[in-house]
Amino acid sequence: MREALIRPSAISANVEILRAMAGTPNMLIVVKANGYGHGALTAARAALEGGANWLGTADIQEALELRAGGVSAPILAWLFGPGEDLTGAYDAGIDLGVSSVAQLEQVLSVVKPGTPARLHLKVDSGLGRNGADPRDWEALFTR
Numbered sequence: 001m002r003e004a005l006i007r008p009s010a011i012s013a014n015v016e017i018l019r020a021m022a023g024t025p026n027m028l029i030v031v032k033a034n035g036y037g038h039g040a041l042t043a044a045r046a047a048l049e050g051g052a053n054w055l056g057t058a059d060i061q062e063a064l065e066l067r068a069g070g071v072s073a074p075i076l077a078w079l080f081g082p083g084e085d086l087t088g089a090y091d092a093g094i095d096l097g098v099s100s101v102a103q104l105e106q107v108l109s110v111v112k113p114g115t116p117a118r119l120h121l122k123v124d125s126g127l128g129r130n131g132a133d134p135r136d137w138e139a140l141f142t143r
Helices: 008-022 033-037 040-049 060-068 087-091 101-108 134-142
Strands: 028-030 054-059 075-079 095-098 119-121
Touching (some): 008 040, 033 040, 040 054, 040 060, 095 101
Parallel strands (some): 054 075, 075 095, 095 119
16 A cells, blocks of 8 residues: 655645745645645644745635634635535634625625625636636626
8 A cells, every 4th residue: 555654844844945935924825635635734733833824725614624623823715605604714714715796795794894804806817717707807896
C-alpha cells in the first residue's frame, strides 16, 4: 500500500518560505478537501504556525469545521448553493465569496443590523470559474 506522510512542520516551513518570497504581510492558505486528505485542522494549524493569517475553504461546512476545531483566524469559503442556510457561516464570522446578485441577496437575508458580513466579490476574469460574468458586474457592484 502506498502512503503519503505529511509532517505539519513541513507545511509550516513551506508557508514561511512562500511568505518570505511573496514579501506580503498577508497570506491566505487553502485547506479544502480535508487538507487535501491530510487533515484540514492539522494543515490549517500548521499553515497558521508558518505565518499564514487567513485560511480558505471550498465550502461553508469545511470552514465551520475549522471554527469548531478552535481556529479563530479569518476564513474565506467561496462556494455555497442556492437556498443554502448561511446563518452558521455569518454567525461564525466566515467570509463568503459572492459571484452573483442572487448570492449577494442570499447573504444579505441573514445579515443582522450592526454586524456586517465580510464578502469577497468574485468576477470571471476569462477562466469561467465561479465568477460573475462581466455583463453582471454593474448590478453586483452597485447593489
